[in-house]
Amino acid sequence: MTTATSYARFGAREAHGVSPAYERLALAVSQDDELLALLAALPPAKRQPNLLFAVVRLLGGPVEDPAAFHDYAAANWPAIEAEMRTRSTQTNEPGRCAVLLPVLATLPQPLALLEVGASAGLCLYPDRYAYRYGEQVLGAGEPVLDCTATGVSLPAQRPEVVWRAGLDLNPLDVTDQADVAWLDALIWPEHTHRRTRLRAAAEVAAADPPLLVRGDLVDDLPALAAQAPAGATLVVFHTSVLYQVPAPRRDAFAALVRGLPGHWVANEGPEVLRYDGLPEPPSGAHLNVLALDGKPLAWTRGHGQGITWFG
Numbered sequence: 373m374t375t376a377t378s379y380a381r382f383g384a385r386e387a388h389g390v391s392p393a394y395e396r397l398a399l400a401v402s403q404d405d406e407l408l409a410l411l412a413a414l415p416p417a418k419r420q421p422n423l424l425f426a427v428v429r430l431l432g433g434p435v436e437d438p439a440a441f442h443d444y445a446a447a448n449w450p451a452i453e454a455e456m457r458t459r460s461t462q463t464n465e466p467g468r469c470a471v472l473l474p475v476l477a478t479l480p481q482p483l484a485l486l487e488v489g490a491s492a493g494l495c496l497y498p499d500r501y502a503y504r505y506g507e508q509v510l511g512a513g514e515p516v517l518d519c520t521a522t523g524v525s526l527p528a529q530r531p532e533v534v535w536r537a538g539l540d541l542n543p544l545d546v547t548d549q550a551d552v553a554w555l556d557a558l559i560w561p562e563h564t565h566r567r568t569r570l571r572a573a574a575e576v577a578a579a580d581p582p583l584l585v586r587g588d589l590v591d592d593l594p595a596l597a598a599q600a601p602a603g604a605t606l607v608v609f610h611t612s613v614l615y616q617v618p619a620p621r622r623d624a625f626a627a628l629v630r631g632l633p634g635h636w637v638a639n640e641g642p643e644v645l646r647y648d649g650l651p652e653p654p655s656g657a658h659l660n661v662l663a664l665d666g667k668p669l670a671w672t673r674g675h676g677q678g679i680t681w682f683g
Contacts, residue, residue: 377402379398380402383396383398383421386674390560392562393560394435394561397435407445414453414456415457420461423460423461424456426558427456430554433445460541460542462489462540462558464544465495466494466497466517466569467519467569468639468676469497470676471676473510474524474681482532483533485533486538486609488593488625491544492551493536493543493581494546494574494576495609496533496537496577497536497577500576501513501517501573503516504517504519505519517569517676520677521679522654524670537584538585546574546578563675589617589625590628593632605635606633610637610638610640611638611640612639615641630666635664636665638661641661642659645663654680659672660674
């Protein structure tokens with residue numbers, strides 16, 4: 373897929389109906405020969421829309437108007453390129469816990485959670501957040517994670533978590549203002565509710581920090597998994613992470629995680645982890661597939677705002 377096509381697709385499938393600003397920007401960049409030429413000098417994995425837009429937001433540039441964005445990016449490209457080469461999209465969206473919860477609550481309790489691609493580890497606290505599925509509310513306190521649930525049996529209580537750990541090539545620290553600023557920059561412009569949610573979740577994590585390990589999802593996973601306490605069900609999980617991993621490495625990870633004790637919960641795009649016999653998706657929006665131990669169970673929205681069960 374060309375860079376132009378990937379930006380057009382991002383605008384039409386991921387940003388459409390979710391972020392008007394990013395929809396406009398993505399479609400404009402897909403037709404902007406000057407910016408496409410600048411992006412072409414970056415490694416393919418560093419050309420993605422989310423990364424470019426977040427870096428410009430981090431640097432204080434405009435993301436609402438495509439013409440202003442073009443002028444800023446062209447004038448400040450050396451600084452933008454330097455940030456894009458060193459950073460990665462580490463969107464740490466605690467709202468995704470709302471689509472993981474129906475699976476986590478059915479597993480033998482208590483749980484030892486190990487997140488691959490954990491960023492700052494905000495998805496390691498499904499037992500600490502409150503949830504609102506339409507009229508049904510589960511738990512109390514902040515943040516409250518809103519999710520539209522279709523065809524799914526909702527849990528009566530939150531899971532019990534006795535150990536939480538994350539593995540990431542570049543773990544982020546919620547007590548570090550610079551790291552939190554990057555997490556904030558990754559949130560799309562109109563999503564003030566997600567910024568509020570991020571800060572509330574960061575307070576939860578900072579009060580009881582998880583074990584975050586800098587490492588590779590294949591080379592370093594077995595040693596970290598071995599640290600999970602006996603008597604707890606190990607759950608290795610990841611959400612919207614593997615698209616950043618080259619396909620051969622992705623295959624090696626899948627083979628490795630299938631051999632670990634416990635369970636594997638994946639929440640990734642259907643083009644990233646492929647499954648046979650998937651039903652038609654409920655909409656044309658960008659959706660992930662929630663799966664348990666390699667068995668697909670549901671379609672989910674990218675920020676945890678909806679789940680449609682078919683398993």
